Amino acid sequence: MLRDAIVGGAPAEVFASANMEHPRALAEAGRGGPAVLFARNRLCALARPGLATTGADIVDRMLDPRIKLGTSTPGSDPSGDYAWAVFRRIDAQRPGSLAVLAGKALRLTGGPASPKPATERSVYGTLVERGEADLFLTYCTNARVAAREVAGARVVDLPEAIAVGADYGLAVMNGAAEGAYRLALFILSPEGQAVLARHGFTAPNTPMEER
Known part of the structure; x- marks a missing residue:
């Protein structure tokens, strides 16, 4: 949605996305410079307090x-797109699962009608704490923050056979101020990468399984 807003004329100087294709699309539309990979992430499951599950039985839990x-x-x-990529990988192992998972998935965030999250805490932790989701597929970085906020919530790593990685890209928009270039360069610098690493992101030059 943000990419489309910028293509439509919304002001922006640096655009960062969890999917490289979005800053690339802005470059192709003539709105900005080339997209640069700056971090990697993965999808995990955030489990509500009291829900016993592990990576070994997470697919059964998701299909339950x-x-x-x-x-x-x-x-x-992008997080929703990656969740559906997980569903397709499950479907490859258990034919028919894609329809089941797509049919039951509660699209609670990231949409045009999704409620705005509170700024002081994780929206994922809030949703799990309220009982709106027993499991929430989100980035591992998000899940870890939420699990720290909600007593008893846990982060479950997805098995390699269904795991999906996310490549994060950024681009500086045309006409951006000098500070925008400084910000982009800082994010790509060793110091900026160290900040991202402290929050659970993987460096761009670290190999990750293809989506």
């Missing part, structure tokens, strides 16, 4: 009709 499965909104937010 009694389990409320939260995701972001595909087509509007």
Whole structure:
């Protein structure tokens, strides 16, 4: 949604996205410079307090009709797109799972009608704490923050067979101020990369399984 807003004329100087294709699209539309990979992430499951699950049985839990499965909104937010990529990988192992998972997934964030999250805490932790989702597929960095905020919530790593990685890209927009270039260069610098690493992101030059 943000990419489309910028293409439509919304002001921006540096655009960063969890999907390299979005800053690339802005470059192709003539709105900015080339997209540069600046971090990597993965999808994890955030489990509500009291829900016993591990990586070994996470697929069974996701498919369980009694389990409320939260995701972001595909087509509007990269996290939702990555969740559907996980569903497709599960479907490759268990044919028919894509339809089940897509049908039951609660698109609780990232959409045009999604409620704005409170600024003082994680929206994912809030949703799990309220009982709106038993499991929430989100970036591992988000899940770890939420698990620290909600007593008893846990982060579950997805098995390698269904794991999906996210490449983060940034681009400086045309006409940006000098400070925008300084910000982009700082993010790419060793100091900026160290900040990202402290928050759980992986450096761009670290190999990650292809999506």
